[in-house]
Amino acid sequence: MKREGRAISLEMAFLHCEQQLGGAWVHAPSRWATSDGCVPVRVVWVYFRTLRMARARHALDTARGIGLAFGSKDDGHRAATAAFDDAFPASLEAVSDG
Numbered sequence: 001m002k003r004e005g006r007a008i009s010l011e012m013a014f015l016h017c018e019q020q021l022g023g024a025w026v027h028a029p030s031r032w033a034t035s036d037g038c039v040p041v042r043v044v045w046v047y048f049r050t051l052r053m054a055r056a057r058h059a060l061d062t063a064r065g066i067g068l069a070f071g072s073k074d075d076g077h078r079a080a081t082a083a084f085d086d087a088f089p090a091s092l093e094a095v096s097d098g
Helices: 010-021 041-070 073-087 091-098
Strands: none
Touching: 010 041, 041 073
C-alpha cells in the first residue's frame, strides 16, 4: 500500500491487525480455509484498511467531543446536531415520504 511515496509493508499491516485483533485472529483454522489455518494475505489488507478507517472515525468523534466540551454555544449546537444526524441518519419525514 503506497501513499505519497511511502509504502506500508505486509509485515507492518499484519502486525497492526494482530495487535488490534489478537492472536486468535491470526491463527483460526475453523475461520480461515487455508492449509496452515492462518489469515490469508488478501484478508490482512482488507482488515488493515478497515481498522485504519475505524481509527480515523474514532479520532473524528473524539475531536467532535472536544468541540462540544470546549466550543462556543453555536459550535456545540452544530456538533451535537451533527452527532445526532450521524447516529440517526434518516429523519422521520424522510422515511414517511419515501
